Amino acid sequence: MTEYATDVLVVGGGPAATWAALKAAEAGARVVLADKGYCGTSGATAAGGTGVWYVPPEPAAREAARASREGLGGYLADRRWMARVLDETYDRMNELAVQGRYPFPSGPDGQPLRGGLQGPEYMRRMRIRIRRAGVRVLDHSPVTELLTDADGAVAGAAGYRRQVRESYRVRAGAVVLATGGCAFLSGALGTNTNTGDGALFAAEAGAELSGMEFSNAYGIAPEGTSVTKTAFYSFATFYREDGEVLQGAASQGGRSVIARELLTGAKVYARLDRADEPARAAMRLAQPNFFLTFDRLGIDPFTDRFAVTLLAEGTVRGTGGIRITGDDCATGVGGPLSSGGGGPPPRVLGGGAARRGRHNTRWRA
Template sequence: MTDHATDVLVVGGGPAATWAALKAAEAGARVVLADKGYCGTSGATAAGGTGVWYVPPEPAAREAAMASREGLGGYLADRRWMARVLDETYDRMNELATHGRYPFPTGPDGQPLRGGLQGPEYMRRMRIRIRRAGVRVLDHSPVTELLTDADGAVAGAAGYRRQLRESYRVRAGAVVLATGGCAFLSGALGTNTNTGDGALFAAEAGAELSGMEFSNAYGIAPEGTSVTKTAFYSFATFYREDGDVLEGAASQGGRSVIARELLTGARVYARIDRADEGARAAMRLAQPNFFLTFDRLGIDPFADRFAVTLLAEGTVRGTGGIRITGDDCATGVPGLYAAGDAATREEICGGFTGGGSHNAAWAISSGSWAGRGAAGHALSPRSGRAADRPVTGAGGAGLRPTGRAAAGPEHREAVALVQREALPYDKNYLRRGDVLAASLRTLDTAWSQLRAGLHGEGADLVRARQAAAMTAHARWMYAAALARSETRGMAKRLDHPEQDPAQHHRILVGGLDRVWTRPAARTGVAA
């Protein structure tokens, strides 16, 4: 076990993590960043491009931007947080252009276009920036548990360095969890690091989650591939196997139509044939990685029909995550902060997916706030010296079994089980109460078994903890989905297809061995 001491530990390596590390360092804190992969190349953003919710500070434009998602999100978003994110994102994107020297393109009028980012270049520059700021980066160093002090405050984390094949521990005055959401190892591009680890760590330390019912996000991908960039499919026509148009598949709720067709065992085809020449050229410039798969397969997506599928993106593109309790992205647990997809995005999206643009803006903004907040906490007199505090590991399932290790399932079996419950369209996407309840019972039993016996050492410990995190994530999702007996935002219930005014509130969820839910105070604007 190698020991490190720092003021702020950032767990993760994507946009939220790097912005948190940068702003904590600029606030005068010593910062360590621990990434499961190689910071700058791991995660969903580094694998592709993304739009950004970047809106100039013009009142009419800001008003339109905030109003555009309120209805879709079931009126659960918060205007104050929306305004804060728009302000912060505007400033940070401009900073990225000036200090980060990101090569934003210019429009026909000569003005810079800052509403989108190429992920590989964006994250390359963010890695350079945090290294220049003095952040110590631990690559290929997945965290396996948080550390807490005698008062229950978060005091660092422990993990495993894959390349060095050694355990490590970082004592810290504060921790930022920016580990991303959970896609259940579905195969969607860039999500293999997104197994819900941060949510598990937070719950073990005593934090709550919110919006976990808004987790049934599925992305369209060419069959047999992983690229789930879906914006361009708004220009597509979808077809059945016999060549007939699949009516309704191109509408706003079209993915449910595609899912129903796929559930029959039939294939669904698409052709992006409603884009004119100008749009086609703009698409290739905006999202070149979208077209790599087609180019390699010899497919012209504008002229040729190609088979498509749906891949689960869970809380990566969904909305739920760790509950935020303060403007600095505190979690309610002393010393613990959350940012990016690890945190709930209900504040700006309500109950509807943030897609790429809103989630990207949230990552930038929440990362910046969490980094500053963590630095302020760590450097305050009440925090004390991080290296001097006695610490205890907070981890449970997959790490400290309650029974004999041999009695539990291996991590592969645990992952396979949770995927059987969380990936199928007729369980997670086209939801019904009786199906949700049956899946939850299966997952509760699986949790009891892995809690009693799942264990690993070294790299297998990392995999065991991932299996535990995915199982916990699915249980929170389905418990919250059962508690919301209506259709609101993404949380669609086939057995409750209407929106219920009495349920105009957020749903909090938590617990490990016993999952609980409760309504939060009303928020957002009136429907």
């Protein structure tokens, strides 16, 4: 049994975990980060990348961004929380570009495109940053339970270091659960490690879950593949097997139409034929991994029809997760226990916006 003592323990190894660890270390805290995989390569973001709710701080643009999401969320969202996420997103992406030297591409007008991140490069840089900040990283060291003191307050965690085959215990002044969501049986890229550990640990410690009824989202993917970059399907037209347009089918507000057609045993096809040339170029720059499958299969997704399917993404893309009780992201459990993984609280997105992956990403950041 190896014993560690620290100010902050971060459980997880994705965007939420690394940003939390980085900011705690920069504030002067001693930080231990424990990841069940190898921090920087495991998880949905490292495997595939993500979109970002990046909106410049212009009043009209911010207002349009908030308004565009309220209807999707059943008007249950809290605008103050939406504003906090927008502010944090803008600051962190700019920081990533400068301090992290992330190679954001530029658009046709020469302006940087900061609406998307390539997962492998993003998380590689975040690992470098936390190591340079002095964070102790425990790779391949899954946490198995939270530890509590005599009064029942969370005081650390216990786990197992798989590569050295020994148990470990961390005594911490504060614990941040940033283990991601739960979608490990979905087949979506990078979700095999997303087993809902953080939600279980929090529930065992007495925390509540929130918005779980909105966490059964399905992402669109080419049939037989695992890349669910659903945002790009806003440029798609969907078709039945006989070539007829599937009326009502869409990536936003029309995914149930696709689901009903697939449940009949029929196939559904898509073509990204609503994207003009500038949009096509920007898409390839922003998320090149989206196109790897098509390139390898010899498919031009902008001109060729291709079969699609739906993959369950659970709380990786849903709005449900550990209930947040205050602005400091506390969970209401005795002892400093915070949540950063899983989906954002419903107050950020409301209920029906469970499919908004980019907002989840920025909640984690």
